[in-house]
Amino acid sequence: MGTARVVFDRWSDRYAKRMADVRSSAVRDLFAAATRPDVISLSGGMPDIARVPIEEVVAAATSALRDSGLEALQYGSSEGRPNIRSVVVDLMAEVGVRAKLDDIVITAGAQQGLDLLGKIFIDPGDTIITEGPTYLGALQAFSAYQPNVVCIPMDDDGMRMDLLAEELKRLGPRGAKFIYTIPNFQNPAGVTLKPSRRRELLDLAREYDIPVIEDDPYGRLRFEGGHALPLRALDEEVIYLGTFSKILAPGLRLGWVIAPKPVLAKFLLAKQAADLCGSAYAQLTAERYFADTRWRKVLQDLIRGYSERRDAMIEALEEYFPVEAHWTVPAGGFFIWVEMPSFLDLKSILAEAVERGVTYVPGDAFYPDGRGRNCMRLGFCFAKPDDIREGIRRLAEVLEDRLELYRAFADAGALSAAAGITEERG
Numbered sequence: 001m002g003t004a005r006v007v008f009d010r011w012s013d014r015y016a017k018r019m020a021d022v023r024s025s026a027v028r029d030l031f032a033a034a035t036r037p038d039v040i041s042l043s044g045g046m047p048d049i050a051r052v053p054i055e056e057v058v059a060a061a062t063s064a065l066r067d068s069g070l071e072a073l074q075y076g077s078s079e080g081r082p083n084i085r086s087v088v089v090d091l092m093a094e095v096g097v098r099a100k101l102d103d104i105v106i107t108a109g110a111q112q113g114l115d116l117l118g119k120i121f122i123d124p125g126d127t128i129i130t131e132g133p134t135y136l137g138a139l140q141a142f143s144a145y146q147p148n149v150v151c152i153p154m155d156d157d158g159m160r161m162d163l164l165a166e167e168l169k170r171l172g173p174r175g176a177k178f179i180y181t182i183p184n185f186q187n188p189a190g191v192t193l194k195p196s197r198r199r200e201l202l203d204l205a206r207e208y209d210i211p212v213i214e215d216d217p218y219g220r221l222r223f224e225g226g227h228a229l230p231l232r233a234l235d236e237e238v239i240y241l242g243t244f245s246k247i248l249a250p251g252l253r254l255g256w257v258i259a260p261k262p263v264l265a266k267f268l269l270a271k272q273a274a275d276l277c278g279s280a281y282a283q284l285t286a287e288r289y290f291a292d293t294r295w296r297k298v299l300q301d302l303i304r305g306y307s308e309r310r311d312a313m314i315e316a317l318e319e320y321f322p323v324e325a326h327w328t329v330p331a332g333g334f335f336i337w338v339e340m341p342s343f344l345d346l347k348s349i350l351a352e353a354v355e356r357g358v359t360y361v362p363g364d365a366f367y368p369d370g371r372g373r374n375c376m377r378l379g380f381c382f383a384k385p386d387d388i389r390e391g392i393r394r395l396a397e398v399l400e401d402r403l404e405l406y407r408a409f410a411d412a413g414a415l416s417a418a419a420g421i422t423e424e425r426g
């Protein structure tokens with residue numbers, strides 16, 4: 001595999017300072033090099049789009065053009081078409097969130113929502129609170145606005161409320177611009193915030209007067225267990241980000257934000273400055289797609305497929321991975337988080353893994369400050385179950401090699417220590 005090419009940039013002293021903190025991804029360069037067909041990707045977060053019946057999307061797109069061509073090809077309103085917002089109203093009602101048409105703005109994916117929320121809330125040096133680890137696209141979007149990111153650790157039940165409470169106490173009332181959370185099947189950790197913690201989080205946010213941003217791309221991809229009410233269902237002050245990327249297709253670039261009126265007004269200004277309005281063609285296509293009830297069957301099929309892949313990955317981890325490894329067991333979504341002993345640097349062994357034909361994302365990509373190098377995110381969303389098993393087997397070999405090295409060192413250390421003790425005693 002090749003190494004990333006360094007390109008001389010003669011404009012490097014002209015860019016705004018804010019871009020200095022927007023991280024380039026060395027990992028992405030590495031993956032670009034890993035295009036060999038035999039490389040199994042456990043790194044990506046791409047939906048299994050092959051399960052979405054293309055003929056139904058073609059029918060929806062054709063109808064959008066044939067029946068509403070003048071609208072599909074014209075500028076639209078910045079909020080998004082009323083009909084697509086009405087689809088969002090219905091989708092949200094099904095998960096317990098009451099929203100009206102004018103509580104909603106359609107975005108170019110949840111990612112645009114993150115960027116625009118960063119734009120309207122963050123001044124350089126402001127503190128924001130996220131889970132640690134957190135979604136790397138959020139870190140990237142927010143970093144352009146130069147915040148100080150405070151990460152709150154998680155356990156199997158999501159963000160630790162005791163640690164959040166400590167941090168808020170330290171920061172004081174209004175001490176952070178917002179709390180950003182992914183409560184369902186978190187990216188990258190795979191864990192879900194348990195219901196009692198949802199209420200605690202909202203109580204703390206109210207006590208310290210800090211807005212909450214709830215990012216929920218995976219909430220409908222639940223494999224087992226009961227539905228947990230979104231934060232937005234419990235508190236209408238919450239800013240909620242949703243997306244069509246995982247229930248239809250990311251290529252349409254359609255998401256939404258639901259927010260209190262004043263926040264939505266600011267958001268709309270930022271949206272207008274960014275792109276005037278979203279694609280009417282994409283919105284019409286989605287409207288047509290969701291007008292037919294078959295989307296529910298497609299979603300069930302997607303959930304079944306992801307659940308099988310999750311099982312395949314967990315079984316393979318149990319079979320092949322070293323005893324030193326610990327991993328989360330997600331009840332939905334796309335990702336598993338693996339933690340190795342702290343002396344293992346998973347970033348430095350990624351190249352070797354690619355060489356052996358498997359990719360993952362090293363954990364430090366999900367922290368703002370280099371933490372997480374002994375961790376990795378594994379995605380079970382894209383590769384087929386047999387490939388997942390083989391990928392985990394290959395990865396286990398790489399890890400075992402490294403661990404053997406460390407075990408040998410540790411044994412040598414233990415032997416010499418033991419020798420020292422014997423000598424002393426002697």
Ligand SMILES: Cc1ncc(COP(=O)(O)O)c(C=O)c1O
Nearest residue numbers: 109110111135187243245250255
């Ligand atoms: C937590 C989280 N938020 C936002 C996004 C962006 O999604 P979209 O395709 O809607 O922009 C993703 C995509 O993977 C994600 O995992």
